[in-house]
Amino acid sequence: MMDETRAPQTRGYRKKERTRRQLVAAGQRVLAEKGHGLTVSDVVAEADVSNGTFYNYFADREDLIEAVAEHTALALAADAAERPIEDAARRFAFATMRMLLHARDDETWARVLLRLVGRPGAGVDLSRYLREDLAEGHAQGRFDDEPDDATLDQVAGLVIMTIRRMVEGQARPDAPQQAVARGLRTLGVDAAEAAALADEAAEAVA
Amino acid sequence: MMDETRAPQTRGYRKKERTRRQLVAAGQRVLAEKGHGLTVSDVVAEADVSNGTFYNYFADREDLIEAVAEHTALALAADAAERPIEDAARRFAFATMRMLLHARDDETWARVLLRLVGRPGAGVDLSRYLREDLAEGHAQGRFDDEPDDATLDQVAGLVIMTIRRMVEGQARPDAPQQAVARGLRTLGVDAAEAAALADEAAEAVA
DNA sequence: CCAAAAAATGGGACTATTGTCAATATTGAA
DNA sequence: TTCAATATTGACAATAGTCCCATTTTTTGG
Numbered sequence A, B: 001m002m003d004e005t006r007a008p009q010t011r012g013y014r015k016k017e018r019t020r021r022q023l024v025a026a027g028q029r030v031l032a033e034k035g036h037g038l039t040v041s042d043v044v045a046e047a048d049v050s051n052g053t054f055y056n057y058f059a060d061r062e063d064l065i066e067a068v069a070e071h072t073a074l075a076l077a078a079d080a081a082e083r084p085i086e087d088a089a090r091r092f093a094f095a096t097m098r099m100l101l102h103a104r105d106d107e108t109w110a111r112v113l114l115r116l117v118g119r120p121g122a123g124v125d126l127s128r129y130l131r132e133d134l135a136e137g138h139a140q141g142r143f144d145d146e147p148d149d150a151t152l153d154q155v156a157g158l159v160i161m162t163i164r165r166m167v168e169g170q171a172r173p174d175a176p177q178q179a180v181a182r183g184l185r186t187l188g189v190d191a192a193e194a195a196a197l198a199d200e201a202a203e204a205v206a
Numbered sequence C: 001c002c003a004a005a006a007a008a009t010g011g012g013a014c015t016a017t018t019g020t021c022a023a024t025a026t027t028g029a030a
Numbered sequence D: 001t002t003c004a005a006t007a008t009t010g011a012c013a014a015t016a017g018t019c020c021c022a023t024t025t026t027t028t029g030g
Helices: A011-037 A040-047 A051-057 A061-082 A088-105 A107-117 A126-139 A149-167 A175-187 A191-205 B011-037 B040-047 B051-057 B061-082 B088-105 B107-117 B126-139 B149-167 B175-187 B191-205
Strands: none
Touching: A011 A040, A011 A051, A011 A061, A011 A107, A040 A051, A040 A061, A061 A088, A061 A107, A061 A126, A088 A107, A088 A126, A088 A149, A088 A175, A088 A191, A107 A149, A107 B107, A107 B149, A126 A149, A149 A175, A149 B149, A149 B175, A175 A191, A175 B149, B011 B040, B011 B051, B011 B061, B011 B107, B040 B051, B040 B061, B061 B088, B061 B107, B061 B126, B088 B107, B088 B126, B088 B149, B088 B175, B088 B191, B107 B149, B126 B149, B149 B175, B175 B191
């Protein structure tokens, strides 16, 4: 990715940024159609820019794929965050369930998301929503633990590995509920309520 | 990877399998020296085989990197498994700590290991030792949970995400102990003992 | 406000690398 | 020695990634 910290003051600047969005959008379409066999040629053709321009915005092919994954994941997370759910535990259950079911229904996206994990440095913002949820849950007295990095890692890791297992086709049908319930229990919600919330989320999201 | 399930029909033919080992070994050396910029050309030059031969054994460049990572991880896991530690909880603590510290000290390997996550289907054997440990721990009455997939995912996910954070340079110095203790607690070991075992493992492995 | 310098973007030819393939060489068995 | 099976090879095609220059945009100074 290019320098994101540059101040977006100038008007023309935004025009140039559109090229990046074009490329990401094109990447999304090509990825959806051709899956992982996407080539840079495909993408630049779809976006109607030249090969050189592509590398003005992305370091390599993986970098684009990463950007597409992040874009989709953020959209999903932002959407979930907008829901006016007061209880942090319930919101966590819904957001997590949403991500898991989306991964189940869109294998291409799931695979791309998994790659993101394998590329440290990327996807940092992804955990922002999770962190906020955890912090609020702790403030509400819903979750035991302080929302520290280790807690975050454990919950995120559970979600990631569950998605991985789903992609591998080795997941039981109720893997999403299991994972959500397990995540809640890890955060300090008692087993019975965790299971209830997970089931509720599964029904609501599906 | 090529077909591993092929029966040893022609006994002596397996001498040819040496080529694969040569490639993996060459990959290890090149990876250690050039880090991520390794090219297939480098590897085949180092292994002294032709370009075409490489693709007889590996589907693509990533596939080799994967094999190298698995090779190293398995060596590590096997080594840990050989230690005559009776208590499953303690053995888990040692094995996990060993992997975490190795990842901390060898960033290249850590990055390669993370990539395995993004390649579903790979690294399956990696969790075998973990599964065995969990099963034995359950049999010993040390761990609460049945050693089911979800438990495995949660523990493996914790380790992976901890390594990820270490690679990103955002981990606290005691992240390995934290992670090991957390893993033990997830398995049902009470907090005090989990912390004690984690500290013990950290000292012993370091 | 204008002109010119400076900086960033877009373009596409070029190089490097990956990955394919059909021909050739090697192996073990009969 | 011959054969079938498999491994190896290197030339080749496809694709990734680099580089430099023209063009556009932004900033500077009068």
